Amino acid sequence: MNQVKRPENGYQSRIRANVIRLFRWNGAWGAATALMAFGPKLLWNRTLVFTLLAVGLDVAVGVGMILANKNYLAELDELQRKVQLNSMGITLGVAVVAGVPFSVMDAYHVIPFHADIAYLLILMSLTFAVSNLYGTRRYR
Amino acid sequence: MKNRLKVLRAERDWTQAQLADALDVSRQTVNAIETGKFDPSLPLAFRAARLFRMRIEEIFHDPTPDKDGGNLATEIKKDTDV
Numbered sequence: 001m002n003q004v005k006r007p008e009n010g011y012q013s014r015i016r017a018n019v020i021r022l023f024r025w026n027g028a029w030g031a032a033t034a035l036m037a038f039g040p041k042l043l044w045n046r047t048l049v050f051t052l053l054a055v056g057l058d059v060a061v062g063v064g065m066i067l068a069n070k071n072y073l074a075e076l077d078e079l080q081r082k083v084q085l086n087s088m089g090i091t092l093g094v095a096v097v098a099g100v101p102f103s104v105m106d107a108y109h110v111i112p113f114h115a116d117i118a119y120l121l122i123l124m125s126l127t128f129a130v131s132n133l134y135g136t137r138r139y140r
Numbered sequence: 141m142k143n144r145l146k147v148l149r150a151e152r153d154w155t156q157a158q159l160a161d162a163l164d165v166s167r168q169t170v171n172a173i174e175t176g177k178f179d180p181s182l183p184l185a186f187r188a189a190r191l192f193r194m195r196i197e198e199i200f201h202d203p204t205p206d207k208d209g210g211n212l213a214t215e216i217k218k219d220t221d222v
Contacts (some may be wrong), residue, residue: 077165139172
């Protein structure tokens with residue numbers, strides 16, 4: 001068989017390394033966010049300095065997560081980047097289109113509960129997952 | 141855009157994964173290009189041309205005729221050949 005020359009640092013291994021790095025940053029951000037959200041009440045009895053430190057840590061880890069995501073996107077090949085960007089665009093659109101009316105409905109007490117940001121995050125996660133799955137299957 | 145990637149790959153007895161490695165893309169991308177679901181960028185088309193040691197237009201071609209019913213690339217080639 002006519003063998004094609006394999007690059008030493010191939011696409012799949014680079015993407016695998018980037019996905020692992022991205023998962024680690026996501027996990028670290030989740031942990032930092034949990035610390036910031038529950039720490040003041042459960043760990044340091046609302047001491048302001050510790051709360052500010054937790055907020056600073058959360059933002060710093062969040063910046064690391066954004067950079068890891070940016071690097072991941074930059075390393076993707078053009079089709080996979082297109083699928084990711086399409087999913088991100090749809091997610092952003094849905095977040096804005098659904099988020100504003102949701103907030104207005106809360107302000108005018110149309111809904112019987114508080115329009116918490118967590119609902120928006122759940123909607124964004126589900127939208128991204130569905131649109132990403134659709135995009136991946138479309139080009140399979 | 142139509143292409144001869146699948147034929148060229150088969151002639152060399154390469155798998156989609158091997159071609160993907162050589163082009164530094166995913167196997168899914170090679171499959172999407174071969175099946176005509178995705179058109180590659182110019183840099184990727186150049187990489188494919190270099191890999192197969194062919195000109196881009198020998199691998200990829202646009203079957204859409206121009207307004208006069210001819211193929212624009214063919215017309216340009218005719219002009220340059222004169």
